[in-house]
Amino acid sequence: MDSNEVFLQIPMLPNMELAATETAHRVAEFMQFDPDKIDEIKIAMIEGIINAFEHSQSKDKTVYIKFLMRGDELEVTIQDFGHGFDLDSAKKEPEQLRKRGHGLNLMEGLMDRVDIYATPNGTKVIMVKRRHSSDE
Amino acid sequence: MDSNEVFLQIPMLPNMELAATETAHRVAEFMQFDPDKIDEIKIAMIEGIINAFEHSQSKDKTVYIKFLMRGDELEVTIQDFGHGFDLDSAKKEPEQLRKRGHGLNLMEGLMDRVDIYATPNGTKVIMVKRRHSSDE
Amino acid sequence: MADVFKVTTRMEGKYAILYTEGYINNLAGDKIVEEFNQLVAKDVKHYVLNLQKTQLVNSIGISILIEVIEKVQEIGGTLAFCHLTPIIAKTFKIMGLTQYSKVYDTEEDALKN
Amino acid sequence: MADVFKVTTRMEGKYAILYTEGYINNLAGDKIVEEFNQLVAKDVKHYVLNLQKTQLVNSIGISILIEVIEKVQEIGGTLAFCHLTPIIAKTFKIMGLTQYSKVYDTEEDALKN
Ligand SMILES: Nc1ncnc2c1ncn2[C@@H]1O[C@H](COP(=O)(O)OP(=O)(O)O)[C@@H](O)[C@H]1O
Ligand SMILES: Nc1ncnc2c1ncn2[C@@H]1O[C@H](COP(=O)(O)OP(=O)(O)O)[C@@H](O)[C@H]1O
Numbered sequence: 001m002d003s004n005e006v007f008l009q010i011p012m013l014p015n016m017e018l019a020a021t022e023t024a025h026r027v028a029e030f031m032q033f034d035p036d037k038i039d040e041i042k043i044a045m046i047e048g049i050i051n052a053f054e055h056s057q058s059k060d061k062t063v064y065i066k067f068l069m070r071g072d073e074l075e076v077t078i079q080d081f082g083h084g085f086d087l088d089s090a091k092k093e094p095e096q097l098r099k100r101g102h103g104l105n106l107m108e109g110l111m112d113r114v115d116i117y118a119t120p121n122g123t124k125v126i127m128v129k130r131r132h133s134s135d136e
Numbered sequence: 137m138d139s140n141e142v143f144l145q146i147p148m149l150p151n152m153e154l155a156a157t158e159t160a161h162r163v164a165e166f167m168q169f170d171p172d173k174i175d176e177i178k179i180a181m182i183e184g185i186i187n188a189f190e191h192s193q194s195k196d197k198t199v200y201i202k203f204l205m206r207g208d209e210l211e212v213t214i215q216d217f218g219h220g221f222d223l224d225s226a227k228k229e230p231e232q233l234r235k236r237g238h239g240l241n242l243m244e245g246l247m248d249r250v251d252i253y254a255t256p257n258g259t260k261v262i263m264v265k266r267r268h269s270s271d272e
Numbered sequence: 273m274a275d276v277f278k279v280t281t282r283m284e285g286k287y288a289i290l291y292t293e294g295y296i297n298n299l300a301g302d303k304i305v306e307e308f309n310q311l312v313a314k315d316v317k318h319y320v321l322n323l324q325k326t327q328l329v330n331s332i333g334i335s336i337l338i339e340v341i342e343k344v345q346e347i348g349g350t351l352a353f354c355h356l357t358p359i360i361a362k363t364f365k366i367m368g369l370t371q372y373s374k375v376y377d378t379e380e381d382a383l384k385n
Numbered sequence: 386m387a388d389v390f391k392v393t394t395r396m397e398g399k400y401a402i403l404y405t406e407g408y409i410n411n412l413a414g415d416k417i418v419e420e421f422n423q424l425v426a427k428d429v430k431h432y433v434l435n436l437q438k439t440q441l442v443n444s445i446g447i448s449i450l451i452e453v454i455e456k457v458q459e460i461g462g463t464l465a466f467c468h469l470t471p472i473i474a475k476t477f478k479i480m481g482l483t484q485y486s487k488v489y490d491t492e493e494d495a496l497k498n
Contacts, residue, residue: 003147003148003149003196003197003198004147005145005147006144006145006146006147006152006155007143007144007145008142008143008144008145008159009141009142009143009144010142010159011139011140011141011142012139013139013166014166014299015162015165015166015295015297016142016162016163016166017330018158018162018295018328019142019158019159019161019162019163021328022154022155022158022159022161022162023144023146023155023158023159025155025158026151026152026154026155026158027152027155029151030149030150030151030152036357036358036359039327039328039357039358039359039360040359040362042328043328043329043330043359043363046328046330047330047331050297050330050331050332054332060139061139062139099335099338099339100331100332100335102331102334102335102366102367103331105366105367106331106363106366106367109362109366110359110362110363110366150412151408151410153443154408154441157441172470172471172472175440175441175470175471175472175473176472176475178441179441179442179443179472179476182441182443183443183444186410186443186444186445190445234481235448235451235452236444236445236448238444238447238448238479238480239444241479241480242444242476242479242480245475245479246472246475246476246479
């Protein structure tokens with residue numbers, strides 16, 4: 001393993017997503033991200049992880065998380081080996097005050113880039129946050 | 137992976153031990169350990185991890201941590217692939233107000249059981265904390 | 273970070289001010305609904321949610337808050353938020369909450385309006 | 386948990402009360418020594434370390450506090466701790482600190498003695 005990578009495997013158990021957000025916190029702090037950006041990464045990660053908890057139905061009941069520190073960028077990969085889903089039908093337009101179905105929007109709204117690879121063998125969400133975003 | 141295991145691999149970078157203690161926190165909280173016991177686990181883990189950071193000289197600059205939830209017991213394994221050390225000479229009697237050399241004592245004082253396997257291929261510290269310790 | 277989520281209420285005039293502490297996930301959302309239901313039973317119609325001690329939320333927890341907003345609208349009441357961290361404010365905006373309930377910086381501002 | 390370690394000082398009579406906030410590791414220990422050196426230069430001899438806002442320590446950080454204790458002894462001063470969490474108190478005991486400096490529950494107690 002390179003010293004710019006962190007791996008975490010968490011079981012699908014209550015609040016275990018917070019182990020991942022705290023790991024993100026340490027990594028992003030080491031990379032000198034500012035506190036608001038760290039919170040954005042954390043909330044985006046929570047959404048990715050609870051989606052795997054709630055929807056993946058993976059048999060190993062595990063979420064695999066990788067942090068890659070790449071210069072100014074932090075790349076976070078959240079992976080499960082569940083049944084995947086159809087991205088196009090999941091990404092429907094948000095209704096007015098729609099209760100659920102905001103997770104994917106939140107990830108995209110809070111991170112600089114989000115790529116989702118969903119197959120019948122599982123889902124992989126790759127999210128990137130830059131220390132200095134262009135939109136700020 | 138069983139759903140009663142958590143894995144974490146952290147690079148030897150400043151404060152990365154806190155990613156591990158926060159993971160421990162979530163795991164121990166899930167197991168309903170009381171807050172003082174959680175703090176004991178955290179400080180013991182910090183000592184095991186900073187020892188690997190400071191002394192192991194491992195080439196992959198990585199510490200491998202495993203949490204195993206086993207009924208009433210939490211088992212934490214902290215492993216590095218450095219050069220190991222001689223346990224007997226490391227465990228010398230504490231001098232009066234000795235500045236350094238308290239890490240191993242602390243782990244033993246704070247956990248219910250500590251087993252250390254040190255070889256020229258690395259060090260593995262296995263620490264166990266019970267939810268209801270006999271000494272309390 | 274607060275480990276166990278807590279919600280406490282203080283009354284000020286016709287307002288119930290709910291203080292949250294900790295991560296707002298589904299369980300926390302349920303606790304808020306419980307507290308809220310007790311207040312509705314006491315005929316309280318105006319609510320302020322002070323999130324000063326909440327750093328993290330998830331969309332399931334927030335979806336439960338949306339249900340609370342709907343209920344308040346049904347009984348002809350008001351619900352405002354205050355003391356959101358910048359990122360929780362952003363999260364609310366992305367989720368469309370800010371269209372349906374007001375967000376104030378401070379509790380004072382929330383009570384004045 | 387406080388993310389960046391901080392130490393601040395308040396004078397009360399002949400006492401300097403140092404408040405720590407956050408994880409006491411080696412860097413935090415160095416910050417405490419720096420603060421302490423400035424106070425020694427101002428001829429302060431009596432110290433209270435209030436650790437109320439510190440939840441975690443490591444043995445490297447504490448070994449630096451031991452150096453501070455030694456220096457205080459050299460200048461004929463006193464150093465007491467207060468507001469330790471039960472587990473930090475236990476850690477200090479295992480490391481032998483409690484033999485060399487007193488530990489009080491509250492700041493008041495530390496200043497009275
Ligand atoms: N890891 C995953 N595994 C399987 N399905 C998923 C996963 N992540 C998202 N989905 C699907 O995408 C949909 C939309 O997700 P999201 O926007 O987070 O909203 P919500 O979780 O509230 O339904 C989910 O309802 C689910 O069907
Ligand atoms: N993971 C490790 N790899 C190599 N040597 C180690 C490791 N852990 C401990 N040691 C050795 O054991 C000694 C005692 O460790 P410890 O009691 O924690 O005190 P300290 O770290 O303050 O020296 C260290 O000085 C070091 O020589």
